[in-house]
Amino acid sequence: MELLDKVLEYYKVKNPLVVKQLFIKYMNLVLEKNKLFNLTAIENENEFVVKHIADSLSLLKFIEEDNSYQNPVAIDIGSGFGAPGLFVKIAMPRLNIFLNDSNKKKCKFMNEVKECLGISGVTVVCERAEILGRKEEFREKFRFVFARAVDRLNVLCEYALPLLEIGGVFLAQKGFECEDEIDTAKNAIEVLGGEIYSIEKFVLPYSEEKRSIIVIKKLRHTPSNFPRNTKQIVKKPL
């Protein structure tokens, strides 16, 4: 896996030999399970390295830039088979990660991976993110929220922002063209206590895959009437 070596070097991942072994083991578990149960459309290993591993590791610099905690706590909402959260956790063991998905089979798989890889500081939470946002043990408890391929930004913000502590950062991974989505989400971001901090556009290493990361900071507490119930969030986005 020469490409994986190059990707780990590109992102300056520490202990690359250990991380590489864990990534390969994890990739094999995903590709094996994918034969029985649809986890990803990507079956080719090099494509997996770029579109899942490199894409996930593009979040690392935003976490590294924040010096508030030695062991920051992050939640990946709609994590599916664990992307991007589990890849980021493997590359940055000091991160404490919560992998959230509403789908029971996907959560079972993430728990299996956690056991197989034998890594600590990983908690799988099988629930809708907007329900977690109303629970005291999750509301405003996270330094980072990640989300990739979950929903449109105006809907996603009502899942994500209630979970962030003040000063925390929501990293929404999107395709290259995301301006319309951002425009539509401006009201939701304001109402929920956030502010767009930056929009990063880049090409994934060793590919022509273009991506954006929308960086949203939490500045104020989310009003207590949010998140609303799922039907209202989806049918009448803020």
Ligand SMILES: C[S@@+](CC[C@H](N)C(=O)[O-])C[C@H]1O[C@@H](n2cnc3c(N)ncnc32)[C@H](O)[C@@H]1O
């Ligand atoms: C297209 S998949 C993306 C999975 C993963 N993030 C990735 O990029 O490969 C979307 C996932 O979000 C989950 N999901 C959708 N809405 C959710 C919600 N409100 N709370 C938690 N999980 C949700 C679905 O069950 C599904 O596994």
